[in-house]
Amino acid sequence: MNLFNLTGKVAIVTGGNGGIGLGMAEGMASLGATIVIAGRNREKAETALATLRGMGVKAEFVAADVTQKAECQALVDQTEALFGRVDILVNNAGTSVRKMPQDITEEEWHYVLNTNLTSAFLCSQIAYHAMKKVGGGKMINIGSMMSLFGAPYATPYASSKGGIVQMTRAMATAWAKDNIQVNAVLPGWIDTDLTKRARQQVDGLQDSVQKRTPEGRWGVPRDMSGVAAFLASSASDFVTGTAIPVDGGFSIAM
Ligand code: NDP
Numbered sequence: 001m002n003l004f005n006l007t008g009k010v011a012i013v014t015g016g017n018g019g020i021g022l023g024m025a026e027g028m029a030s031l032g033a034t035i036v037i038a039g040r041n042r043e044k045a046e047t048a049l050a051t052l053r054g055m056g057v058k059a060e061f062v063a064a065d066v067t068q069k070a071e072c073q074a075l076v077d078q079t080e081a082l083f084g085r086v087d088i089l090v091n092n093a094g095t096s097v098r099k100m101p102q103d104i105t106e107e108e109w110h111y112v113l114n115t116n117l118t119s120a121f122l123c124s125q126i127a128y129h130a131m132k133k134v135g136g137g138k139m140i141n142i143g144s145m146m147s148l149f150g151a152p153y154a155t156p157y158a159s160s161k162g163g164i165v166q167m168t169r170a171m172a173t174a175w176a177k178d179n180i181q182v183n184a185v186l187p188g189w190i191d192t193d194l195t196k197r198a199r200q201q202v203d204g205l206q207d208s209v210q211k212r213t214p215e216g217r218w219g220v221p222r223d224m225s226g227v228a229a230f231l232a233s234s235a236s237d238f239v240t241g242t243a244i245p246v247d248g249g250f251s252i253a254m
Contacts, residue, residue: 003235007032011088011232012079014038014066014123017045019192020142020224021092025052025059027225028088028232034058036079039093040065058083066093066119069126076126086130088232091120091164092142096194098201101155109156116160117167124171128180136179140231141168143186143243148251153202165243172241181240183231188247190219214249223248 011028015021016037025035029052037048037059045061052059062078064071079086095115097108120141131137146158147165165184172182189195189209195218199205209218227246230236245251 004031004229004233006088006229006233009087009232010034010036010079010083010085011090012036012038012075012086012123012127013090013092014064014075014119015093016090017041017048017061019194020187020190020221021090022048022051023190023221023224024090024092024140024228026055026222027228029055029057029059030225031229031233032057033088033232034083036060036062036075036082038062038064038066038075066123067114069122072119072122072126075123076130080130085134086127086137087134088138088140089123089127089131090140090142090228090232091123093119094142094160094194096154096157096198098153098157098198100152104155112156113160113163116157117163120164121167124167124182128175128178131180132178137181138232138236139168139171139180139182140228141182141184143168143184145186145188145245145247145250147184147186147243148245168243169241176240181231181236183236183239183241184243185224185227185231186243186245186247186251187224188213188219188245188250190221190223192221209250212250212253213247214253217248219246219248 017039064075144161147161168184
């Protein structure tokens, strides 16, 4: 029995062309999975593809804006056309607009909710049909510490990430009978393009995170590889509807 073998499995990672998405893709590639990374920036994707192919697996980029339902459908269709199946979906694409709630425009609210939450709903709904065809699958949704905590500058972001956890639970109950496990991962503070911007915009963030994190450091995308490997493989077949913090202890520290 090999609980951690993903040979023959096909994973879609939205926003897999960098940051946490690429870290998770690397975790699954290390177990032999074929990876389709979806995003808008093709140049960034070329570097990511080189990394994944260098690990000895098949990897392709499919250009998709996951806020658009038709593009989510095309992503799943193209993955099936390229590799014949979809076994794993990582809903990782995300963004933030950091402002006080009274200053957020309606447009900014919808932009964050559409990118972080509605996209995950649409991709999951579409990938469900593909997974049913192959007898089951794994969905992994990316939440945040803002799924648990609030921050003055994070109203739309925290709303979307709280929604990710509840959407995960609801879908897990719906699709357990189809042998589809749906789980969320709640990353702590990870050094990526997204948080580079946060550190420019939020005074003292670099130090306050480091101080509060028991492991005494910011995370790096590779720190997300192991949880992806676990949640994508048959090692987690009886794990569904949960939200796993991967945060160096940030969420349990007083
Ligand atoms: P990055 O900015 O590096 O990654 C975000 C990714 O999302 C990019 O690859 C981007 O690709 C993609 N993306 C954004 N909008 C769209 C869209 N409309 N359609 C398709 N792809 C899109 O940041 P992170 O790696 O940090 O973030 C990844 C996820 O992790 C996000 O959901 C974020 O909220 C979450 N997270 C991050 C934390 C951290 O500390 N870094 C902590 C907790 C959660 P492209 O530009 O090509 O479209």
